[in-house]
Amino acid sequence: MTRQGRGTRVAVAVAGSAAALLMLVGCTRPEVGGVGPRVAPTQEADRGTHGAGGSTLDSPELASLRAQARVAPCPEPSRSAGASGTAADAGPAGTRPLPEVTLPCLGQGPDVALGALSGRPSVLNVWAQWCPPCRKEAPHFQALYERAGDRLLVLGIDYDDPRPELALKFAHDLGLKYPQVADPDKRLRAPFGIIALPATIFVDARGRVVHIAHQVYESEQTLRRDVRTYLGVEL
16 A cells, blocks of 8 residues: 555544544534524624623513523522632532632523532533534433422523524423523633533532533433432432
């Protein structure tokens, strides 16, 4: 075989490995899918949901979509802002507190300070309406939400998404009723190491991250198994 032929085979093998890795971890933003086509980022969209003129999530255009989606209200903080960095700081080795990031509620209710989520275990699912694997696994989180009741907080995070109206349509079409917040500015990228979607964060009752799953959940049983393994909650 010629040197040129060997070089071609190596290049094809590397490209195939890269494609397989991307399929394993999920989808990145350029993928088109979900409820509708992903729009190209604009300067306005890249400024995020909060801008100089206020939150676009407060626009009248989204009010009817919220009413149709009927997602649960976002949770109220379970500890005062003054307690931030105390109760959640001391924990087992290998855990860390949730980042002190406040995200706007995609549905009804207050903005959510992630650092104030404590008092019960939590499962945070990071998704976007442009991500086909997110659509595939979303019903398993709805089933988890229905089964968990007050024993577990299930919270969706619409990530890197300039189209909240499509995100609400995504929730409506799939019957997602658990509370949702929005992170259009990718503020959670560094704290959670997000390179592709979906991602799921398991948080104990002290508000500490105990595990981050960079994978697509293929079944409710697999998701419940990880809830039991990482949070000690049997559902």
